[in-house]
Amino acid sequence: MKTDNWTLGNRSFSSRLLVGTGKFSDNATMLRAVEASGAELATVALRRFNRERPDEDLAGPLSRLPGLVLMPNTSGARDADDAVRLAMLARELCGSPFIKLEIHPNPHHLMPDPIETYEAARVLVKEGFHVMPYMGADPALAKRLEDVGCVSVMPLGAAIGSGQGLRTRELLKLIVRDSGVPVIVDAGIRAPSEAAAALEMGCAAVLVNSAIAAADDPVVMAESFAKAVVAGRAAWQAGLMPVSDSASPTSPLTAFLPA
Amino acid sequence: MNPAPSYWAESAPWRAFADRASDRDVTAALAHSESGPKELAALLSPAAGRRLEDLARKALALTRRHFGRTLSLYVPLYLSNHCSGGCAYCGFAADRQQPRMRLDSARMEAEMEALRAMGFDDILLLTGENAPEADFAYLRDSVALAARRCHRVAIETFAMTREQYADIFAAGCAGVTLYQETYDPDTYRHMHRWGAKTDFAGRLDAPARALAAEARSFGLGALLGLADPVGEMLSLFLHLTALRKMFWKAEYSVSFPRLRRQAGEFRAPHPVDDRRLAQLIFAMRICLPTVPLVLSTRESAAFRDGIAGIGITRMSVASRTTVGGYRRCEPDTDGQFSVCDTRDPVAFCDALRRQGLQPVFKNWDAALR
Numbered sequence: 001m002k003t004d005n006w007t008l009g010n011r012s013f014s015s016r017l018l019v020g021t022g023k024f025s026d027n028a029t030m031l032r033a034v035e036a037s038g039a040e041l042a043t044v045a046l047r048r049f050n051r052e053r054p055d056e057d058l059a060g061p062l063s064r065l066p067g068l069v070l071m072p073n074t075s076g077a078r079d080a081d082d083a084v085r086l087a088m089l090a091r092e093l094c095g096s097p098f099i100k101l102e103i104h105p106n107p108h109h110l111m112p113d114p115i116e117t118y119e120a121a122r123v124l125v126k127e128g129f130h131v132m133p134y135m136g137a138d139p140a141l142a143k144r145l146e147d148v149g150c151v152s153v154m155p156l157g158a159a160i161g162s163g164q165g166l167r168t169r170e171l172l173k174l175i176v177r178d179s180g181v182p183v184i185v186d187a188g189i190r191a192p193s194e195a196a197a198a199l200e201m202g203c204a205a206v207l208v209n210s211a212i213a214a215a216d217d218p219v220v221m222a223e224s225f226a227k228a229v230v231a232g233r234a235a236w237q238a239g240l241m242p243v244s245d246s247a248s249p250t251s252p253l254t255a256f257l258p259a
Numbered sequence: 260m261n262p263a264p265s266y267w268a269e270s271a272p273w274r275a276f277a278d279r280a281s282d283r284d285v286t287a288a289l290a291h292s293e294s295g296p297k298e299l300a301a302l303l304s305p306a307a308g309r310r311l312e313d314l315a316r317k318a319l320a321l322t323r324r325h326f327g328r329t330l331s332l333y334v335p336l337y338l339s340n341h342c343s344g345g346c347a348y349c350g351f352a353a354d355r356q357q358p359r360m361r362l363d364s365a366r367m368e369a370e371m372e373a374l375r376a377m378g379f380d381d382i383l384l385l386t387g388e389n390a391p392e393a394d395f396a397y398l399r400d401s402v403a404l405a406a407r408r409c410h411r412v413a414i415e416t417f418a419m420t421r422e423q424y425a426d427i428f429a430a431g432c433a434g435v436t437l438y439q440e441t442y443d444p445d446t447y448r449h450m451h452r453w454g455a456k457t458d459f460a461g462r463l464d465a466p467a468r469a470l471a472a473e474a475r476s477f478g479l480g481a482l483l484g485l486a487d488p489v490g491e492m493l494s495l496f497l498h499l500t501a502l503r504k505m506f507w508k509a510e511y512s513v514s515f516p517r518l519r520r521q522a523g524e525f526r527a528p529h530p531v532d533d534r535r536l537a538q539l540i541f542a543m544r545i546c547l548p549t550v551p552l553v554l555s556t557r558e559s560a561a562f563r564d565g566i567a568g569i570g571i572t573r574m575s576v577a578s579r580t581t582v583g584g585y586r587r588c589e590p591d592t593d594g595q596f597s598v599c600d601t602r603d604p605v606a607f608c609d610a611l612r613r614q615g616l617q618p619v620f621k622n623w624d625a626a627l628r
Contacts, residue, residue: 023327025615047410050621053378076627078475078508085626105508108549161324213327 004233006182006204008041009097009130009151011069015040016199017229018071018184020209021058022048024218031061033212034068037222042068043100043207045075046090059094071132073100079113080120087124099124100154101133110160114141118148125149134186137168142175142183152181154207157198158188161210165194169201176202192221192228199232200240261460264467266501270442270493273300277489280304289317294546299496302542303489311534314541318570321548326572330611331551331619332604333381334374335415335575337582337595338362338401342387344417345452346440348482348518348525350580350595351387353454360582361386361393364404371408373585377577377604380621381411383436385595388456389417399430406431411623413476417455418465424472431628435469436478437462438516442494443486446528450485463498470506475627477502477511478553483536484518484527492539496546512551512573513543519557519596533562537570544570556600560610563600568616576600576607 005012019039024030034042042062049072050057063070072090077083080103087099101124103117104110112135124131130151135141137155145153155175158164165188166172176183182204189195195206208225215221276284277300288294288301289310301307307314339361342351350357362370374382382405386393398416405412413434414427424435439462441447447459456462466477479499481491499511517536518527531539536558544552554563554571556578563574579585580594602610608618 023329024617025328026612026617046626047622047624048619049624050380052380053620056618056620076624082627086624089624089626107510108503108507110549163324210324210327214323 004237008132008182011130013040013205015226015229016205016233017195017226018043018186018205018207019212019222020207021062023210023213027056027058027061029218030058030213031065033218033222034062034065036219036226037208037212038226040067040069041071041098043071043073043209046072046086046093047076049090049093051093063094069098070094070096071098071100072096073102073134074120075102075104077103077120078105078116079103080116080123083116083120084123084127087120087129088127091129097128097130098151099129099131101131104134104160112136112156114138118144121145121150122148132184137171137175139171139174139178142179146179146181150181152184152204153179154184154186156187157185157194160187162188163190163211164188165190166197169197172198172203173201192224195225196228196232196235199229200235202236205229261458263460264464266467266505267463268497268501270296270490270497273297273493274487274490276300277304277493280306282306282310285310285313289313289545296493296496299493299542299546300489302545303492303538307542308534308538311538311541314538314545315569318541318544319568321544322568322570322572325549326551326568328568328615329617329619330567330571331381331573331622332379332576333383333411333413333573334377334379335383335385335555335578335580336367336370336374336405337385337580337584338367338398339386339390339393340582340595341390341392343390344388344454344456346388346456347450347452348485348527353388359392361397362401362583364400366583366586367401367404370583370585371405375408378620379604380409381413381623382409383413383415383575385414386416388454395419395423395426399427402427402432403430406625406628410621410625413478415478418462419468421468421472424469424474428472428474433623433628434476434478434510435466435474436480436512436514437465437469438480438482438514439463439495439498440482441485442481442491442498446486466498466502467505470502470509474506474509477509478514479511480514480516480553482516482518483531483539484529486529488529488531488535488539492543496543499547499550510551511547512553513547514553514555515540516555517557519599536562537566540566540570556598557596558599560600560602564610564614567611567614577602577604 074083074086158167185198186207273296280301284301288298415436
């Protein structure tokens with residue numbers, strides 16, 4: 001059977017849905033949702049690692065889920081120095097080479113800081129991390145981050161937790177067109193249809209957290225996202241018909257003319 | 260009196276709007292996506308007081324969106340009740356007759372031990388106004404000691420200079436809480452009878468001094484009961500939004516301390532009842548959707564359980580407002596205020612979980628210092 005795996009660094013993955021682990025009402029629900037999503041990569045904030053209180057530690061129980069790779073994130077970092085320190089500690093604690101680089105110093109809107117993100121990415125790549133930077137949907141920045149050795153880029157669809165969908169659609173298309181590394185849409189996605197749309201436009205994967213955690217039934221929502229991502233990817237491979245501004249007749253109007 | 264800082268904006272025009280806001284103004288404010296002082300005034304109005312359920316629904320949706328189904332927890336640790344201040348409403352004021360003490364480092368270690376055993380990792384250190392027995396150097400050393408024991412240490416003490424704030428952050432302090440107490444200058448003058456705290460403008464500018472020294476987080480608040488609560492909330496909102504423009508990397512939080520009975524028999528001139536307090540919290544949540552809103556154990560278990568996750572996203576728990584209260588190895592002193600919700604962390608967390616909220620003891624890491 002033909003496989004459709006994709007790679008990050010030296011690891012191959014089949015699921016194109018990545019999940020976040022914050023905002024859930026309890027760990028048991030979070031774990032069931034992660035399992036239902038079929039995700040092979042889940043992100044956890046280092047600040048929610050808590051070895052002293054297993055009842056609220058997010059990293060411990062996730063690391064015991066079979067087939068799941070942890071991708072710690074640097075949420076809480078205000079600048080490159082903070083992010084590098086958090087990344088080092090996270091690798092020490094959970095051993096994963098993946099780091100989701102998040103530097104969003106303004107808590108009011110949580111928009112990523114491109115300058116600090118770029119600086120931290122340079123340092124962390126040299127330190128041997130598989131760096132996955134959360135970034136604004138800026139095509140030039142995406143190439144710059146690829147050039148310094150990031151294994152993916154993670155442009156936002158809309159603000160974190162906003163549920164506004166793919167507001168950056170036109171910029172995402174430019175990033176996908178030019179990118180030599182997987183493009184993962186991170187943040188803004190509310191509905192499975194939006195995740196499918198991201199895959200349909202050629203994104204390699206999506207990362208979803210709030211839309212699952214805030215659903216009335218997070219487990220069923222996680223399953224729905226898993227199906228949507230599969231459908232979106234298949235549609236991309238099948239080749240979407242072009243958008244046209246006029247009707248196209250199924251029988252040619254010029255058939256009566258000699259060839 | 261010193262002039263107010265240049266970024267300070269008067270809330271009076273918005274206060275007048277709150278008095279006359281109509282039901283339509285409330286509907287418009289609820290539908291608005293970027294709420295400013297006009298929307299806040301409408302949501303604080305008597306007309307909005309009749310639509311509390313609508314406000315609560317909007318507040319819940321925004322809280323869920325930005326904070327999920329979680330509630331972060333912290334615990335206060337009173338280091339000292341020595342106080343040079345003369346706040347008319349406070350149980351620690353210098354003219355109250357009560358035993359005074361401060362924790363030395365051994366007793367502080369014991370208190371920290373007791374708190375760590377309860378699972379706390381986010382600690383708020385408190386003192387009275389700057390006094391020779393509990394001065395800046397004592398506070399800085401206490402912060403350093405606490406920072407060796409837990410991930411997040413914050414302070415709620417006296418207003419400081421920018422240089423002192425820089426020193427205290429270097430010692431490991433991650434956040435400052437400092438209430439203006441009241442934003443009404445006349446009430447402020449009347450309530451603060453002597454000492455450094457009589458300087459209204461100086462206190463108003465203290466958050467900017469801390470933030471200029473790169474405070475990571477700053478908690479604002481008005482002591483509810485001292486002055487008209489609508490004016491207080493509007494001024495606090497303008498204060499926070501002005502600070503946020505200047506210091507955009509900091510996290511801000513807002514507390515809702517409501518005056519309760521304490522030593523000295525102070526009676527609040529503008530008492531705030533439960534419905535009113537809920538309205539203030541909902542209105543602030545709607546207008547400050549990303550800002551953590553904080554409620555202490557001054558409030559009842561029933562009120563705290565009801566409002567957890569609707570607007571409030573952060574609470575103290577199991578608080579003792581006396582010095583040396585956790586090990587109970589000290590002679591009894593009067594607390595700064597009386598605790599109403601006396602549940603231990605286990606009972607409190609069980610109540611949160613029953614309503615589908617996850618208590619979070621650690622949401623910070625020492626690596627961020």
